[in-house]
Amino acid sequence: MEGGGVDHLAEERQKSRFDVDEMKIVWAGSRHAFEVSDRVARLVASDPAFRKDNRNLLSRKELFKNTLRKAAYAWKRIMELRLTEEEAAKLRFFIDEPAYTDLHWGMFVPAIKGQGTEEQQQKWLPLAYKMQIIGCYAQTELGHGSNVQGLETTATFDPQTDEFIINSPTLTSSKWWPGGLGKVSTHAVAYARLIVNGQDHGVHGFIVQLRSLDDHMPLPGITVGDIGMKFGSGAYNTMDNGVLRFDHVRIPRNQMLMRVLQVTREGKVVQSDVPRQLIYGTMVYVRQTIVSDASSALSRAVCIATRYSAVRRQFGSQKGGPETQVIDYKTQQSRLFPLLASAYAFRFVGEWLKWLYTDVTQRLQANDFSTLPEAHACTAGLKSLTTSATADAIEECRKLCGGHGYLTSSGLPELFAVYIPACTYEGDNTVLLLQVARFLMKTVSQLGSGKQPVGSTAYMSRAEHLMQCRCSAQRVEDWLKPDVVLEAFEARALRMSVACAQNLSKFSNPEEGFAELSADLAEAAIAHCQLIVVSKFVEKLQQDIPGQGVKQQLQTLCFVYSLHLLHKHQGDFLSTGCITPKQASLANEQLRSLYSQVRPNAIALVDAFNYTDHYLGSVLGRYDGNVYPTLYEDAWKDPLNDSVVPDGYHEYLRPVLKQQLRNARL
Numbered sequence: 190m191e192g193g194g195v196d197h198l199a200e201e202r203q204k205s206r207f208d209v210d211e212m213k214i215v216w217a218g219s220r221h222a223f224e225v226s227d228r229v230a231r232l233v234a235s236d237p238a239f240r241k242d243n244r245n246l247l248s249r250k251e252l253f254k255n256t257l258r259k260a261a262y263a264w265k266r267i268m269e270l271r272l273t274e275e276e277a278a279k280l281r282f283f284i285d286e287p288a289y290t291d292l293h294w295g296m297f298v299p300a301i302k303g304q305g306t307e308e309q310q311q312k313w314l315p316l317a318y319k320m321q322i323i324g325c326y327a328q329t330e331l332g333h334g335s336n337v338q339g340l341e342t343t344a345t346f347d348p349q350t351d352e353f354i355i356n357s358p359t360l361t362s363s364k365w366w367p368g369g370l371g372k373v374s375t376h377a378v379a380y381a382r383l384i385v386n387g388q389d390h391g392v393h394g395f396i397v398q399l400r401s402l403d404d405h406m407p408l409p410g411i412t413v414g415d416i417g418m419k420f421g422s423g424a425y426n427t428m429d430n431g432v433l434r435f436d437h438v439r440i441p442r443n444q445m446l447m448r449v450l451q452v453t454r455e456g457k458v459v460q461s462d463v464p465r466q467l468i469y470g471t472m473v474y475v476r477q478t479i480v481s482d483a484s485s486a487l488s489r490a491v492c493i494a495t496r497y498s499a500v501r502r503q504f505g506s507q508k509g510g511p512e513t514q515v516i517d518y519k520t521q522q523s524r525l526f527p528l529l530a531s532a533y534a535f536r537f538v539g540e541w542l543k544w545l546y547t548d549v550t551q552r553l554q555a556n557d558f559s560t561l562p563e564a565h566a567c568t569a570g571l572k573s574l575t576t577s578a579t580a581d582a583i584e585e586c587r588k589l590c591g592g593h594g595y596l597t598s599s600g601l602p603e604l605f606a607v608y609i610p611a612c613t614y615e616g617d618n619t620v621l622l623l624q625v626a627r628f629l630m631k632t633v634s635q636l637g638s639g640k641q642p643v644g645s646t647a648y649m650s651r652a653e654h655l656m657q658c659r660c661s662a663q664r665v666e667d668w669l670k671p672d673v674v675l676e677a678f679e680a681r682a683l684r685m686s687v688a689c690a691q692n693l694s695k696f697s698n699p700e701e702g703f704a705e706l707s708a709d710l711a712e713a714a715i716a717h718c719q720l721i722v723v724s725k726f727v728e729k730l731q732q733d734i735p736g737q738g739v740k741q742q743l744q745t746l747c748f749v750y751s752l753h754l755l756h757k758h759q760g761d762f763l764s765t766g767c768i769t770p771k772q773a774s775l776a777n778e779q780l781r782s783l784y785s786q787v788r789p790n791a792i793a794l795v796d797a798f799n800y801t802d803h804y805l806g807s808v809l810g811r812y813d814g815n816v817y818p819t820l821y822e823d824a825w826k827d828p829l830n831d832s833v834v835p836d837g838y839h840e841y842l843r844p845v846l847k848q849q850l851r852n853a854r855l
């Protein structure tokens with residue numbers, strides 16, 4: 190994508206055996222998506238206002254102000270250029286800096302859309318769309334995050350004044366973590382226990398104004414601020430995660446989001462026919478976006494590690510010739526190529542999840558709630574699986590880059606620091622896996638009742654076969670048959686779920702049993718989610734994919750993804766009797782051969798992500814591979830090198846040196 194100087198990776202690029210431009214379109218999702226993405230990426234890269242290479246040198250205050258500046262400038266550009274929603278979303282992506290706008294557009298607006306009545310949407314959405322108000326999603330408290338039903342903030346209906354009184358009764362009820370809350374938001378969708386006539390009706394969302402629209406001061410009864418520095422310099426510190434306390438703050442009754450439950454003027458609580466779980470709908474939406482984001486973060490780390498692995502040479506010089514490129518070491522390949530394959534796998538499962546989410550949203554609008562449990566289980570499970578894998582992968586990519594990977598200029602430390610909270614926010618990954626496990630146990634318990642499992646659990650309808658089938662792989666090549674691979678994953682997932690269900694049935698108290706077996710249940714959930722990813726990759730390959738060699742590369746990556754999982758989790762596959770040790774060894778042999786097929790295409794496969802050097806933000810991952818001179822020059826730019834003799838020499842170094850000298854003379 191970058192033009193200019195000498196291309197140190199040119200030889201690598203010539204080795205590839207497929208049409209990279211066509212692969213770029215597959216990666217982007219469509220030709221249109223590619224064109225939008227490419228255009229916006231260049232726009233951001235060429236605008237000095239979006240410079241980001243100085244982030245980790247700024248103090249928190251400077252960093253935050255800089256983010257405010259960028260967000261305001263981005264908004265101005267969105268208006269000036271009349272960007273569509275798709276283009277604006279891409280702009281946010283390539284600016285690559287967490288900001289309050291993420292929560293405004295990503296959670297505040299969707300919460301009103303999903304949980305507000307038509308009337309409420311008409312009132313609040315135009316204000317939010319024009320950014321005349323800025324909102325956040327204030328759910329988590331100091332004492333409770335995962336356990337939403339345990340939230341303590343109260344919203345008590347006062348029939349005298351037709352208002353709710355929002356209150357933080359305890360220290361632990363302080364809202365804690367919401368992004369955009371600390372310093373920016375004028376409004377929040379705040380989650381609180383609805384109390385009417387002394388009766389607790391559970392947690393609901395309320396639109397609460399926090400700050401004056403004139404001078405930005407907190408309104409009476411509101412205490413609000415930032416919760417302090419987070420992991421890493423730069424990184425997520427561009428975000429003002431906040432603390433908020435309410436001291437009997439009054440809001441009009443019509444500011445409770447009432448799509449699920451209404452409170453009338455008379456104080457009557459009316460449940461609509463919309464299921465309660467819709468209150469959790471915003472989280473379902475965001476979890477779905479987080480899966481796509483995982484493929485972006487992972488592909489970015491993999492792009493850096495792959496390019497650098499082709500540039501870096503260690504050992505193996507023959508007769509004074511060049512040393513071996515580290516990418517040619519089999520160990521490097523076995524660590525790197527599964528991550529490359531995972532990036533593609535997560536991309537495709539993300540595309541599918543987006544489709545699933547759109548489908549469920551359309552059904553909800555037509556009052557069909559039947560697919561909500563499936564959407565919840567898939568978004569929760571895939572959010573958990575992909576973010577855990579991506580966080581681990583970024584750290585692995587750092588190690589794959591050796592010492593230089595630890596330098597800020599590699600781009601990997603900041604990427605890691607910014608990314609890892611994805612394992613926690615929008616649902617702790619273990620808590621989410623246990624939600625999937627509940628869904629699986631329910632599905633297994635209904636097998637044989639005549640109710641056919643559908644969607645992601647449809648494979649369970651073949652339980653009789655999958656519980657006793659034997660893998661047919663006899664030769665290495667058999668592991669390149671999608672049906673063989675899929676059946677092994679289906680059998681493993683089902684057998685693990687059924688084993689959990691059988692163990693659960695031994696407990697007289699199911700909740701006690703669930704708690705006792707929760708580690709096994711989480712593993713069964715992982716097996717189910719891995720099956721979803723594998724099956725969506727296989728489905729992708731059934732589509733018509735144009736471009737010379739493109740489909741073949743994707744096939745190779747699909748098998749790399751599947752067989753590396755099979756290798757990594759062979760304990761599961763063997764202990765459930767899905768494969769034999771001999772078959773595991775054949776699969777591993779096939780995997781090694783696949784790595785050799787990926788090798789000549791590796792650079793082109795990461796070029797297909799079409800990332801600009803600006804977006805990558807990595808000296809090691811530069812498109813032209815010109816790593817060493819840039820690293821060398823960059824080092825001299827560090828503020829510590831502004832002076833040859835460091836500040837502090839006279840106060841702290843010279844006296845120590847002199848003292849040592851005096852001691853030595855004595």
Ligand SMILES: CCCCCCCC/C=C\CCCCCCCCCCCCCC(=O)SCCNC(=O)CCNC(=O)[C@H](O)C(C)(C)COP(=O)(O)OP(=O)(O)OC[C@H]1O[C@@H](n2cnc3c(N)ncnc32)[C@H](O)[C@@H]1OP(=O)(O)O
Nearest residue numbers: 260263277278281290294295335337466469565614615616
């Ligand atoms: C730079 C400027 C540019 C400007 C550019 C402008 C344009 C920009 C355009 C777009 C930008 C978009 C950006 C989008 C990115 C967004 C980034 C976000 C960043 C991340 C922020 C993070 C925010 C947060 O973290 S918010 C807080 C999240 N909190 C949690 O996730 C809490 C987790 N806990 C829970 O979800 C629940 O408590 C629980 C599920 C664990 C348990 O709930 P419970 O006690 O009620 O449950 P049960 O287990 O008893 O379940 C009851 C029943 O309900 C079902 N269930 C549970 N959850 C759901 C659900 N979500 N949906 C449906 N059903 C659900 C469950 O299965 C049970 O069902 P049964 O049938 O078994 O009864």
Ligand SMILES: Cc1cc2nc3c(=O)[nH]c(=O)nc-3n(C[C@H](O)[C@H](O)[C@H](O)COP(=O)(O)OP(=O)(O)OC[C@H]3O[C@@H](n4cnc5c(N)ncnc54)[C@H](O)[C@@H]3O)c2cc1C
Nearest residue numbers: 326327328329333334335366367368610613614615616619
């Ligand atoms: C960067 C960041 C941004 C955030 N932004 C927002 C925001 O905008 N708005 C908002 O409302 N919130 C936000 N949050 C809060 C976030 O959603 C919560 O932190 C998250 O849901 C996890 O909840 P917790 O902190 O209560 O974790 P805890 O539940 O306290 O987790 C602690 C440990 O306990 C384990 N655990 C908890 N329950 C169980 C269980 N039932 N079974 C087994 N193990 C369990 C977990 O696995 C974990 O290991 C943000 C958090 C972060 C880090």
